[in-house]
Amino acid sequence: MGVEELVESLGNQVLTTTLGKVVGWGRGNSVWPAQFGLACCAIEMIATATAGVDIARFGSEAMRASPRQADLMIVSGRVSQKMAPVLRTVYDQMPEPKWVISMGACASTGGVFNNYALLQGVDKIVPVDVYIPGCPPRPEDLLNALMILQERIKAQGIKGPQ
Amino acid sequence: MIAENLVVERGVSAGDAWVTVEPENIRAALQSLKDGGYRMLVFLTCVDHLADSSRTWPARYELVYQLRNLDTKELVRVRAFVDSDPPHIDSVHDLFPPANWDERETYDLFGIVFTDHPELTRILMPDDWVGHPLRRDYPVGGEVVEFSEEHAMWQTAPDEA
């Protein structure tokens, strides 16, 4: 149920650009991240949420503890083999539309630890929208990634991430 | 303070005093050390001497118990060499409560079975993990990195280590 099914059924001729812009603007400027702090990048994520480098200017300071109220998952830290199913479960329990930022080298590619214990990149189990290099990346890098994600959300309009 | 008949060998390595003990009477040795004032178990771990050419080792697995005397500030390291399959030794969790998790971790990463440990299950690895990662014949794993001969060596189990 939803407008986008209606739009697809009409073969996309119907003009939904203005509505899409408004929806994209609304979603983009209030991206609520789910607290998925794992390791060192989580400390930098907390530092981003504090007054020094204020993530509240981008509408994302409400770091929701439960995935039900979150629409962005910032995977900040290294994902171990034991944590992978938990990460997938939390990702599944987030309502659509949802996005994923893979913060730091460990989340993106396994980083310094290329061994048996780590998942070599979180994109093996969840679709990732924005990768951030760095170990840990500076808080400003996280804001930069958030701004890139906001442009992408605004461009997606009603349909959200495919 | 440790009964002489238990000690197989005694020495100092880089400033740390160590004592080698037979695995059968590890409990007696630790009990006598504990009565002698070494009440704190700093850590307990295992070292795998597979294909270790630097010195001759009586057995493959060397269990290391590091004890500390809080009053006299001394440290002593008790070592026991174990080599059966599966390697097993008595548990000392009732003498030193911190040993409970240390033994579970040593079992998890090395496969050393500690007899009559209350709950000898994996503590760090997922429960259905196969193999004991910190053994020398367990490859480092991870993904193969192109153009890095270092990493190719990690993939294969180090036969000559």
Add this chain to the structure above:
Amino acid sequence: MSTEGLTITKTGEQGAFGGELLTVNFGPHHPSTHGVLRLIVDLDGEQIRRVKPVIGYLHTGIEKQMEALRWQQGVVVTDRHDYLSPPINNLAYALAVEKLMGVDVPPRANALRVIMSELTRLSSHLVWMGTSGLELGAMSMLMYCFRERDTILDMNEEISGFRMHTSYIRPGGVFADATPRFFEMLDAFIREMPGHIDEYEDLLTMNPIWRSRTIGVGRLSPEDAKVLGATGPMLRGSGVEWDLRKSMPYSGYENYDFEVATSNDCDCYGRYLVRIKEMREAVKILRQAVDKMPDGPINVDDRKMLPPPREELETSMEAVIHHFKLFTEGYSVPPGDVYVAVESGRGENGCYIVSDGTHKPRRVKFRSASFANLQALERMSLNHMVADMIAIIGTADAVLGDVDR
């Protein structure tokens, strides 16, 4: 890869107040577990009857990784296992390697190491106080504490070029000499920090909510603390005066005078007071370290261990040979095993190294303070309310990277 292998108590045992025991999963994805700690808690109404910590959700195989890295590369990994006090882990590793090699670092390197360790202890306590305060309702604590932490991270960046994982302390000395600007920032920081600590104390120490949430919560008697192998503020909070910097001094701590912060409250409030006092002592040590900063080299001049300075490479041939050998094969440490313990923000973080003479360590074991402190969790939280569990997890200050290694 199912995680349901755990035996969660399915029996509906009778509780004390007529209800049944409810098994609650303080799972890995929880805002107040200071990382990915999972606690399976049996609740009788609001009271805790059984706690079963499940760890391993951040196991990174650091000890296996170090067996595959050369001696000088290990510093990169030791930074990241206790990510709240990276230089202190490096210090443990560096001291252990130097003890095996039988080399001593010059006094200036020792002083720089003490400065970096105390700055790290401050930043680690600031993160602890910010997050623990946030969990017990003091939202503003997070903003205040992370403001000071950012100034410390700026200093880290000034001296080593990296905010958190500085890799500054290496076997054989330190990465680079401290720049004059670093000393200016350090002087300004030392002048202001006691004032900031007074701010924290005004916020929390006499705060009725904070006191009612922490006094009498998480009681740990001195005997229990010693028997359970707890170290650091967990031990000193129960009145046991044991601080490695004082009792087994390393890298020059014996010529700084500071007191060991202890408190006899044996509960969360006592541990909070210990950490506040430790922050004040850390500033005192920093003051003395800056005043008595000796001159001289910052590295051991053993060419086998450290690369020669760059300008020498044009002139002398054997400098090039040393440089080439170091960066292709690395140096080898004489066979032997050694254990060195240092005092981190959480307790005794030690490094046990076994070397078999090759250019890679045979076994590196990190004695992690949070691993032992976490075992005291069950004894501290029996028959407490669920809400007190948050304060108890906070006071244990367990960093899960340090626990799972």
Add this chain to the structure above:
Amino acid sequence: MLETYVPVLIFVLIVLGLLGALVTLSFVLGPSKPHKTKLAPYESGIIPDTPAQRRLTVRFYLTAMLFIIFDVEAIFFYPWAVLMRQLGWFGLIEMLVFIGILFIALAYIWRKGGLDWE
């Protein structure tokens, strides 16, 4: 006679309109893809296999009841507070009697230990 209630009517209409818009918009615009894991209960990332329906102690019910009693008591203050001037002393005494009765109940509960948890 009913004109005085027109502002209340407008207020109710605005509230219903706003609520209606919010609910329908989010229902219409938001994509909804329910599947098994998403509908499973969230317990910190682990899908629980223990039944959550356990018999709970009566203390929870007791605490809830006490809260409701004293909360409803607070509602009766509002009409009195609005007309405090007109009612004058009579209103005040009436309210004090009302509060006194409930205060005796509170004291009784306190003495019998209904408020503390153990």
